[in-house]
Amino acid sequence: xxxxxxxxxxxxKERDPYRWxxxxxxxxxxxxxxxxxxxxxxxxxxxxxxxxxxxxxxEWIGVENYVEMFDDPxxxxxxxxxxxxVVGTLIVPVGIGLGVALLTWNLAGGTWLRLPFLxxxxxxxxxxxxxxxxxxxxxxxxxxxxAAFGIADTPRWLVDAPxxxxxxxxxxxxxxxxxxxxxxxxxxxxxxxxxxxxARMDGATGLRLFRSVLWPMLRPLTAVVVGLSIVASLKTFDxxxxxxxxxxxxxxxxxxxxxxxxxxVNSEYGLGSAVAVFLTIVTLVASILYLRQQLSSKHGx
Amino acid sequence: xxxxxxxxVIAAAAGVSLLLASCGGGGxxxxxxxxxxxFYTNKAAWExxxxxxxxxxxxxxxxxxxxTGYSDADQYDAFIRQSFRTDKSPGLFTWQxxxxxxxxxxxxxxxxxxxxxxxxxxxGWVSPDLRDSYTFDGKQYCVPMNIAxxxxxxxxxxxxxxxxEEPTTWAELDAIAAQLTEEGxxxxxxxxxxxxxPWFQQLVAxxxxxxxxxxxxxxxxxxxxxxxxxxETWRDQAxxxxxxxxxxxxxxxxxLKQGDYAMINFGSFFNGSLDGAGMVSGEDYDMFVIPAVNPxxxxxxxxxxxxxxxxxxxxxxxxxxxxYSEWWMSPEAxxxxxEARGDVAFNPQATVAxxxxxxxxxxxxxGDYQLYDRxxxxxxxxxxxxxxxxxxxxxxxxxxxxxxxxxxxxxADDYWADQE
Numbered sequence: 001x002x003x004x005x006x007x008x009x010x011x012x013k014e015r016d017p018y019r020w021x022x023x024x025x026x027x028x029x030x031x032x033x034x035x036x037x038x039x040x041x042x043x044x045x046x047x048x049x050x051x052x053x054x055x056x057x058x059e060w061i062g063v064e065n066y067v068e069m070f071d072d073p074x075x076x077x078x079x080x081x082x083x084x085x086v087v088g089t090l091i092v093p094v095g096i097g098l099g100v101a102l103l104t105w106n107l108a109g110g111t112w113l114r115l116p117f118l119x120x121x122x123x124x125x126x127x128x129x130x131x132x133x134x135x136x137x138x139x140x141x142x143x144x145x146x147a148a149f150g151i152a153d154t155p156r157w158l159v160d161a162p163x164x165x166x167x168x169x170x171x172x173x174x175x176x177x178x179x180x181x182x183x184x185x186x187x188x189x190x191x192x193x194x195x196x197x198x199a200r201m202d203g204a205t206g207l208r209l210f211r212s213v214l215w216p217m218l219r220p221l222t223a224v225v226v227g228l229s230i231v232a233s234l235k236t237f238d239x240x241x242x243x244x245x246x247x248x249x250x251x252x253x254x255x256x257x258x259x260x261x262x263x264x265v266n267s268e269y270g271l272g273s274a275v276a277v278f279l280t281i282v283t284l285v286a287s288i289l290y291l292r293q294q295l296s297s298k299h300g301x
Numbered sequence: 302x303x304x305x306x307x308x309x310v311i312a313a314a315a316g317v318s319l320l321l322a323s324c325g326g327g328g329x330x331x332x333x334x335x336x337x338x339x340f341y342t343n344k345a346a347w348e349x350x351x352x353x354x355x356x357x358x359x360x361x362x363x364x365x366x367x368x369t370g371y372s373d374a375d376q377y378d379a380f381i382r383q384s385f386r387t388d389k390s391p392g393l394f395t396w397q398x399x400x401x402x403x404x405x406x407x408x409x410x411x412x413x414x415x416x417x418x419x420x421x422x423x424x425g426w427v428s429p430d431l432r433d434s435y436t437f438d439g440k441q442y443c444v445p446m447n448i449a450x451x452x453x454x455x456x457x458x459x460x461x462x463x464x465x466e467e468p469t470t471w472a473e474l475d476a477i478a479a480q481l482t483e484e485g486x487x488x489x490x491x492x493x494x495x496x497x498x499p500w501f502q503q504l505v506a507x508x509x510x511x512x513x514x515x516x517x518x519x520x521x522x523x524x525x526x527x528x529x530x531x532x533e534t535w536r537d538q539a540x541x542x543x544x545x546x547x548x549x550x551x552x553x554x555x556x557l558k559q560g561d562y563a564m565i566n567f568g569s570f571f572n573g574s575l576d577g578a579g580m581v582s583g584e585d586y587d588m589f590v591i592p593a594v595n596p597x598x599x600x601x602x603x604x605x606x607x608x609x610x611x612x613x614x615x616x617x618x619x620x621x622x623x624x625y626s627e628w629w630m631s632p633e634a635x636x637x638x639x640e641a642r643g644d645v646a647f648n649p650q651a652t653v654a655x656x657x658x659x660x661x662x663x664x665x666x667x668g669d670y671q672l673y674d675r676x677x678x679x680x681x682x683x684x685x686x687x688x689x690x691x692x693x694x695x696x697x698x699x700x701x702x703x704x705x706x707x708x709x710x711x712x713a714d715d716y717w718a719d720q721e
Binding site: 157 | 375376378379382383385404405408410493494495546547548549550551682683686690691693694696697698705708
């Protein structure tokens with residue numbers, strides 16, 4: 001605001017004639033934002049301090065929902081599974097995506113090599129879940145394929161924890177690698193030619209070229225991809241709902257599933273909202289800390 | 302600038318929320334007794350059956366259902382709960398008996414149906430036993446939409462090949478399971494998601510119906526030694542290889558058809574699925590009422606599940622909904638419904654199309670059988686959610702039952718403490 005003060009203060013007595021009409025023009029958008037974005041957030045926060053079954057009126061109970069939430073040992077399991085998702089989706093889909101981009105970006109016909117990876121991205125998460133549960137279910141496609149090679153004693157992919165979470169991360173990777181590869185390719189192609197040539201003249205190739213030139217110059221894009229991946233993995237829901245529904249027991253439940261179950265299965269809207277508030281805070285803090293650290297100027301090349 | 306605007310935005314948001322809140326309430330009953338009735342159900346797959354019934358209801362009562370089917374039960378629950386806060390609360394909708402219905406009745410959200418029940422019971426259209434599930438404080442709410450008895454379906458070809466007969470005692474059933482296992486055939490179907498409760502329900506109620514009821518009312522703890530013993534029996538059966546692969550995603554009806562297992566404990570609505578999978582009723586598959594675990598019980602307990610059709614108290618179509626409910630109980634309506642849906646009818650005067658179901662209906666309403674509420678409806682929802690998960694975990698990893706039972710009991714303790 002400081003920079004544009006000078007011109008408007010030129011006639012201090014004269015009021016801006018457009019002041020009220022300008023407010024009138026922005027009012028609809030402000031209202032829409034307030035009703036659709038701020039209000040639900042405030043409402044959810046309010047509900048999280050109440051006991052509410054979706055009928056009648058919410059009853060104020062203070063922080064009891066939060067106490068109950070943190071008291072539940074299964075909730076800790078949800079948190080750990082969610083962390084596993086965050087780490088897993090960073091290593092697998094983002095990692096493989098970067099690999100695919102690096103191996104194909106300056107090849108002739110690289111697009112055709114990357115294209116197949118993008119096809120699963122057209123599916124919805126629930127669809128991916130259903131397909132992979134046919135593959136990984138007991139006696140499913142994978143077990144049958146392994147049996148053809150004489151491997152009969154296969155692990156129970158979707159039944160034993162934490163194996164079920166790991167295979168679900170791999171299913172997500174099947175869908176997500178293409179998009180990450182695409183984003184990294186865009187990043188790689190936007191790197192100016194000169195520093196690359198200079199580095200090559202100096203004899204940098206392979207890993208050395210990647211570590212000292214490509215990786216630092218990719219950083220702004222990496223920050224965005226990793227940031228998106230962290231946020232997406234914190235709210236993982238569809239694949240798990242499609243494959244194990246969080247089970248057996250609550251072994252593969254993520255925070256988003258806990259939130260859904262408490263709210264819509266148990267009709268404990270208050271407790272569900274408390275999980276939602278917790279998840280929102282974790283997601284916000286994680287993204288702010290991460291992006292602030294990554295996008296600060298000290299990493300500039 | 303900043304600090305002054307934020308309170309303004311909050312004030313605006315609060316104002317809008319008050320405005321939205323004041324919209325709630327509900328409509329006036331328009332008093333119509335004929336016309337189009339808006340009907341909501343979580344049984345989206347049954348929509349064609351409801352549509353088929355319209356011909357009958359139009360000629361008998363001049364009411365046509367306009368059906369909206371939800372296929373996701375949780376989403377449907379949330380929709381119905383929220384609809385009571387609007388003036389669009391449904392004139393007719395399906396729900397669950399047990400604690401979920403009690404919750405709505407307590408909030409005065411459901412229209413009373415005592416007169417309809419009195420007339421139906423007096424006319425012999427419905428058994429007075431069934432009325433109990435619909436009675437709260439001496440008054441009735443909703444009418445039964447469907448009824449299902451939980452029985453054992455079996456693959457007839459497998460039974461014939463093995464020279465097996467339908468068992469009449471628990472010992473005979475055990476012998477069948479043992480023989481099948483020896484021949485390399487898995488006796489029973491099981492799953493570790495959602496439908497994890499039937500075998501538990503069967504074992505507990507078949508051992509002692511009082512014990513089963515005690516679990517539902519909170520008088521018996523899940524950690525009770527008698528329950529632990531039952532769980533150990535279940536585990537021993539699992540270790541003997543009596544149950545199918547819990548992680549399998551094969552459709553249960555298809556599994557029975559291709560002989561993945563010989564028997565499956567399911568509600569009598571399962572005929573429809575088996576017919577759909579290409580099996581012929583009475584030829585490829587048949588069913589028997591599961592004998593009581595405890596041979597000393599005078600009556601064999603049979604789990605019964607019934608889903609209600611309800612009318613919202615504040616609906617603009619309340620009178621229309623109640624008129625339809627009254628017609629629904631009649632033999633004409635139930636004969637037409639049984640034909641459309643291919644299900645057991647709760648009205649003994651109705652004609653049931655499938656002879657197997659007709660026979661089941663007359664058998665279990667006889668004096669040798671005692672009907673009890675299915676575990677899914679009998680158990681309060683928060684306990685049920687945990688129990689279904691824990692049974693699922695136990696099925697996946699049969700072992701010491703105590704940790705699973707303790708987890709369920711912890712939730713039950715919380716729940717019953719809240720109820721006081």
